[in-house]
Amino acid sequence: MRAASSAARVGRLRFSIDGEIAELAPGDAAVAPVGAALAVANPADEPARMWVTTRTGLTAELADGSSLAPPWAN
Numbered sequence: 405m406r407a408a409s410s411a412a413r414v415g416r417l418r419f420s421i422d423g424e425i426a427e428l429a430p431g432d433a434a435v436a437p438v439g440a441a442l443a444v445a446n447p448a449d450e451p452a453r454m455w456v457t458t459r460t461g462l463t464a465e466l467a468d469g470s471s472l473a474p475p476w477a478n
Contacts, residue, residue, distance in 0.1 A: 410444070411454060413455055
C-alpha cells in the first residue's frame, strides 16, 4: 500500500481527501490513502508551505486527465 502524508509548515492549507475537508495549520498533518482523491488549496492571502512524504512509485492523475510522477518518486 502506498500513501502520501503532508504536513503544513508555514501558513494554512485546506485539504480535501475523498471529499472530507480539513484546514491544516503549521504542525498539523494529513494522510491520503492510496487511490484517494486529493486536493490542496491555500485559503489565505499569504504564502503557505508544506512537507510531503511519499513512497517510491507515486503517480497522480490530474484533473485534466494527465498523469504526474514527481522525480523523487522514481
